[in-house]
Amino acid sequence: xxxxxxxxxxxxxxxxxxxxxxxxxxxxxxxxxxxxxxxxxxxxxxxxxxxxxxxxxxxxxxxxxxxxxxxxxxxxxxxxxxxxxxxxxxxxxxxxxxxxxxxxxxxxxxxxxxxxxxxxxxxxxxxxxxxxxxxxxxxxxxxxxxxxx
Amino acid sequence: xxxxxxxxxxxxxxxxxxxxxxxxxxxxxxxxxxxxxxxxxxxxxxxxxxxxxxxxxxxxxxxxxxxxxxxxxxxxxxxxxxxxxxxxxxxxxxxxxxxxxxxxxxxxxxxxxxxxxxxxxxxxxxxxxxxxxxxxxxxxxxxxxxxxx
DNA sequence: ATGCAACTTAGACTCAGTCTAGACCATTTT
DNA sequence: AAAATGGTCTAGACTGAGTCTAAGTTGCAT
Numbered sequence: 001x002x003x004x005x006x007x008x009x010x011x012x013x014x015x016x017x018x019x020x021x022x023x024x025x026x027x028x029x030x031x032x033x034x035x036x037x038x039x040x041x042x043x044x045x046x047x048x049x050x051x052x053x054x055x056x057x058x059x060x061x062x063x064x065x066x067x068x069x070x071x072x073x074x075x076x077x078x079x080x081x082x083x084x085x086x087x088x089x090x091x092x093x094x095x096x097x098x099x100x101x102x103x104x105x106x107x108x109x110x111x112x113x114x115x116x117x118x119x120x121x122x123x124x125x126x127x128x129x130x131x132x133x134x135x136x137x138x139x140x141x142x143x144x145x146x147x148x149x
Numbered sequence: 150x151x152x153x154x155x156x157x158x159x160x161x162x163x164x165x166x167x168x169x170x171x172x173x174x175x176x177x178x179x180x181x182x183x184x185x186x187x188x189x190x191x192x193x194x195x196x197x198x199x200x201x202x203x204x205x206x207x208x209x210x211x212x213x214x215x216x217x218x219x220x221x222x223x224x225x226x227x228x229x230x231x232x233x234x235x236x237x238x239x240x241x242x243x244x245x246x247x248x249x250x251x252x253x254x255x256x257x258x259x260x261x262x263x264x265x266x267x268x269x270x271x272x273x274x275x276x277x278x279x280x281x282x283x284x285x286x287x288x289x290x291x292x293x294x295x296x297x298x
Numbered sequence: 299a300t301g302c303a304a305c306t307t308a309g310a311c312t313c314a315g316t317c318t319a320g321a322c323c324a325t326t327t328t
Numbered sequence: 329a330a331a332a333t334g335g336t337c338t339a340g341a342c343t344g345a346g347t348c349t350a351a352g353t354t355g356c357a358t
Contacts, residue, residue: 027336046314061338066315082231086346087314100271103280116269122249122260122286131252131287137271138280176305176354195345210307215346235315236345 004077006095010038022075032057033068034077041093043081043108049090083108083136098135105141153226155244159187171224181206182217183226190242192230192257198239232257232285247284254290 010018015034019026036052037044044052050065069090072078081089083101089108096113116135124130159167164183168175185201186193193201199214218239221227230238232250238257245262265284273279 025335029337059338062314063316063339064337067337080234082234085229085231085237088234100273102277111271115272116267118265118267118284120265123264124249124286124288128251128288128290131289133287134285135267136283136285137273138282139273139277140280141277174304174355178306208307211345212308212347213306216306 004094006041006093008038008040008092010035018077022077024071024075024077028058029053029060029064030068030071032060033065034072037072037078037090037092041091041110043089043091045087045089047087081108098137100137100139102139102141111135111137153243155190155242157187157189157241159184167226171226173220173224173226177207178202178209178213179217179220181209182214183221186221186227186239186241190240190259192238192240194236194238196236230257247286249286249288251288251290260284260286 004018004022012031012035015031015038016026018038019030019034024030032053033049036049036056046062046065046069049069050060050062053060053065069078073080073090076094079091079094081091081099083089083099084106093110098111098113098116100109100111102108118133118135122130153167153171161180161184164180164187165175167187168179168183173179181202182198185198185205195211195214195218198218199209199211202209202214218227222229222239225243228240228243230240230248232238232248233255242259247260247262247265249258249260251257267282267284271279
């Protein structure tokens, strides 16, 4: 599979080439969205992308934002992250890594996969192959035991 | 924190005592829902609970199902599992374990935590404490490289 | 019995995400 | 040059999981 070099930020001029290299037709909207996503490794919701693009570039519709994000996911440019039950986050960092989620602040941060060693017998059924392995560490800020959430 | 003994099935007569032990008022609806959940370790959606209870016991409303499931999660009787972006699953197995998700079949199965060893430096910020650690292994059935999903 | 708080419910509501049908745009065909 | 082709974009309608509301019911305490 085609792999994006995880280097940030990806300059506007490079974005077009990157999309083309992935076999994605580089339209204005896709370039705008990709440029926003690849400014830095980040976790953003579709709504944030919509607002961000509309603030920094021209107008893009909600439908296009969703279409494009799903397209990028399918082509492996970004990853879906499911942590909050009510919205999907998109992760512009596709290097192998895990997540730490602070349940008090809602903050989500990365752990490079190399920092963790996972060993053991998964006991996978015959004929199944591993597609990916994600670790989610849930943490609390501590100093507030009366967690009201 | 109060811990449920992970033994299945939990007989109907035991369910009432279990709820009381957790400080949850054992109403008819909560007993029905709990009885359904603790027949065996399983991953069910709210809709499945609604259908299941209405099929096997008396009528329960959608609001009560959601209220009760969220209550059970808050009190640690069950866990939320976020894997599919469009619905929340509830896991009646609260013993420490991880998940294997077959992306082709949608099947979700468990790995006892004892089978996996995770080591490494999480590099957590000062003052944060670990609440939980989940591993999700995504697998494919294999024999169909032309994955159309 | 009576009062009161907790619980349940039908149905309205919200909101993330999808769908639709037409507009737009670039390239190719005639 | 005009028309056809095929892919993309968009406004707005739509869907469906989950929440909220306001009224009714239950059940415990006195």
